[in-house]
Amino acid sequence: MKYAALVLAATLIGGYADAAQLEITLNQPALDVQPYHRPYIAVWVEDSQRNAVATIALWKQLEEGDKWLKDLRQYWRKVGRNAGSEIDAVTGATRRPGDHLLHWDGKDSQGKPLPAGEYLLNVEASREEGGRDYHRVAFELGKQGQINLPAKIELGPIQISVK
Amino acid sequence: MRIKPIALWIKAAGLAGLMLSSQAALAHARWLVPSHTNLSGQEAHAIALDLSISNDIFHADKSYGNSTDKGPGGRSKPQLIATAPDGSRSDAIAYVDLLRKSAAGVTLSQSGTYRIGLEQPATLFTFFKDAKGERGRVFGGKDSQEIPSGATALSTTRMQARVETFVSRNQTTDIKPTGQGLELGGGTHPNDLFTGETIRWQLLQDGKPVAEGTEVTLMRAGTRYRNERGDIQLKADAQGFIQVSLEHAGMYLLEAGVNRESDTQGIDTERASLFLTFEVVPA
Numbered sequence: 499m500k501y502a503a504l505v506l507a508a509t510l511i512g513g514y515a516d517a518a519q520l521e522i523t524l525n526q527p528a529l530d531v532q533p534y535h536r537p538y539i540a541v542w543v544e545d546s547q548r549n550a551v552a553t554i555a556l557w558k559q560l561e562e563g564d565k566w567l568k569d570l571r572q573y574w575r576k577v578g579r580n581a582g583s584e585i586d587a588v589t590g591a592t593r594r595p596g597d598h599l600l601h602w603d604g605k606d607s608q609g610k611p612l613p614a615g616e617y618l619l620n621v622e623a624s625r626e627e628g629g630r631d632y633h634r635v636a637f638e639l640g641k642q643g644q645i646n647l648p649a650k651i652e653l654g655p656i657q658i659s660v661k
Numbered sequence: 662m663r664i665k666p667i668a669l670w671i672k673a674a675g676l677a678g679l680m681l682s683s684q685a686a687l688a689h690a691r692w693l694v695p696s697h698t699n700l701s702g703q704e705a706h707a708i709a710l711d712l713s714i715s716n717d718i719f720h721a722d723k724s725y726g727n728s729t730d731k732g733p734g735g736r737s738k739p740q741l742i743a744t745a746p747d748g749s750r751s752d753a754i755a756y757v758d759l760l761r762k763s764a765a766g767v768t769l770s771q772s773g774t775y776r777i778g779l780e781q782p783a784t785l786f787t788f789f790k791d792a793k794g795e796r797g798r799v800f801g802g803k804d805s806q807e808i809p810s811g812a813t814a815l816s817t818t819r820m821q822a823r824v825e826t827f828v829s830r831n832q833t834t835d836i837k838p839t840g841q842g843l844e845l846g847g848g849t850h851p852n853d854l855f856t857g858e859t860i861r862w863q864l865l866q867d868g869k870p871v872a873e874g875t876e877v878t879l880m881r882a883g884t885r886y887r888n889e890r891g892d893i894q895l896k897a898d899a900q901g902f903i904q905v906s907l908e909h910a911g912m913y914l915l916e917a918g919v920n921r922e923s924d925t926q927g928i929d930t931e932r933a934s935l936f937l938t939f940e941v942v943p944a
Contacts, residue, residue: 562702565700565702566701566837567701568699571855572855572944574701575853575855577830578701579832579833632944650935
């Protein structure tokens with residue numbers, strides 16, 4: 499019985515891992531500043547022509563926080579200002595510093611699987627009374643790979659596994 | 662009335678912003694600077710605007726006064742108008758005199774791109790040489806009482822200036838040309854400008870692309886803190902487009918002026934100028 503439960507758990511984890519096309523470990527550094535406002539962070543995917551295809555995460559102040567969304571400048575121009583309800587599912591509150599694990603299933607904002615090929619992963623952070631950092635890096639959907647982005651100031655190191 | 666040399670005359674009349682030639686056009690910049698060029702969120706937001714006549718981009722120099730003041734000759738002050746994304750025009754927005762600049766506030770409640778600018782009816786000037794051969798100019802046409810007797814080489818110019826900026830709330834919407842004067846036509850959206858990306862703009866005079874070779878100057882804010890002004894000179898291509906990629910983020914002023922022969926009886930030249938403020942952000 500115990501064994502069966504383990505197998506079941508392993509199957510579930512395996513199934514989830516198969517579905518994830520991207521696994522991202524995003525470090526949000528603890529900054530020795532006073533006051534510390536948790537940064538707004540957006541993670542999204544664009545096609546090679548820089549058209550946004552999916553938002554993986556958007557962390558913002560939930561109550562009346564949209565007035566600062568424009569400060570995620572690249573996210574704002576590519577997704578935010580044109581977004582409808584499709585980003586609600588990935589929108590959450592700002593986080594405490596630490597390592598954050600993100601998955602992306604390779605599907606666009608309508609839930610349709612995207613064809614293999616080159617895409618751009620974007621990560622942007624903006625902090626009130628702080629700075630802004632932005633990464634845009636190409637990856638090949640459907641081809642295994644590993645990308646490591648170095649730490650900046652608002653964003654710590656980021657590891658991206660392409661499955 | 663004794664006719665003063667032009668430079669003194671301009672000073673006397675307090676019309677530093679009015680222009681005589683393309684050189685003079687670059688001599689006195691007029692501008693308005695918005696506190697924000699992009700706004701997000703469900704609630705309506707206000708922006709602040711500073712207006713000044715100044716070559717020190719964007720440090721204030723000469724005020725526009727109060728919107729309710731009367732200018733030289735009892736003329737009305739330029740009207741500050743916000744054109745909303747749906748095309749509706751605001752009433753004249755009040756601005757107040759802060760001695761070196763004027764200031765105003767505007768609330769944006771629609772989603773999309775607003776055009777915010779100073780509007781003034783086109784103004785006639787007549788240039789001439791007086792009996793001694795000294796150049797002068799007066800307000801009005803060739804029938805102006807102020808033209809001295811014996812003046813020669815009379816030439817009348819109708820001047821129309823646009824001093825404006827664009828601000829977007831939530832979405833950006835296409836810029837709708839007015840068809841009047843010198844203005845931005847199609848191309849890159851003025852509220853979506855990033856360093857290192859190509860900006861491509863078409864300029865229109867009275868709704869038609871400007872002539873090939875029309876000169877356009879871009880000036881980044883902060884001239885006071887640079888030994889070189891670093892203005893960027895561009896020329897329009899055959900379709901009236903200019904193209905540039907800007908290395909530095911900041912507020913910029915685009916200046917251009919064009920002349921064309923007038924179709925109107927009694928007027929020789931139509932002159933249109935543009936002072937457009939835009940913001941470029943770091944990529």
